[in-house]
Amino acid sequence: xxxxxxxKLYYETVRNRKHDSKVIAKNVGWKESAIEEIRQxxxxxxxxxxxxxxxxxxxxxxxxxxxxxxEGKNIRESxxxxxxxxxxxxxxxxxxxxxxxxxxxxxxxxxxxxxLVKDEIxxxxxxx
Numbered sequence: 001x002x003x004x005x006x007x008k009l010y011y012e013t014v015r016n017r018k019h020d021s022k023v024i025a026k027n028v029g030w031k032e033s034a035i036e037e038i039r040q041x042x043x044x045x046x047x048x049x050x051x052x053x054x055x056x057x058x059x060x061x062x063x064x065x066x067x068x069x070x071e072g073k074n075i076r077e078s079x080x081x082x083x084x085x086x087x088x089x090x091x092x093x094x095x096x097x098x099x100x101x102x103x104x105x106x107x108x109x110x111x112x113x114x115x116l117v118k119d120e121i122x123x124x125x126x127x128x
Contacts, residue, residue, distance in 0.1 A: 007058035027072035085111040
């Protein structure tokens with residue numbers, strides 16, 4: 001699928017760029033250190049997922065959100081919720097030692113990014 005290939009390429013691009021955090025922080029008014037923690041969490045760090053240590057699978061919608069945040073154009077409310085969700089998730093993992101599933105569950109209670117983009121995903125895939 002074209003979306004999966006785009007996401008893989010974009011994740012690699014983000015992994016190899018150093019300026020994203022500074023630019024996004026300026027675009028959204030967050031601290032650069034917080035954005036960098038999110039970049040590390042989503043794109044670089046390995047986590048225990050389904051019993052093995054690995055990076056998150058590239059996600060098209062997250063790649064699109066990151067790109068909008070980086071470009072500073074057409075930033076959606078869901079893009080900001082994405083940042084909040086990931087920050088809560090990584091904080092829960094770091095401070096409380098929660099695994100990804102528990103941290104994701106907590107983050108979704110406060111900032112349910114997936115619920116915001118669900119309709120967009122369904123529209124893109126013809127209502128499936």
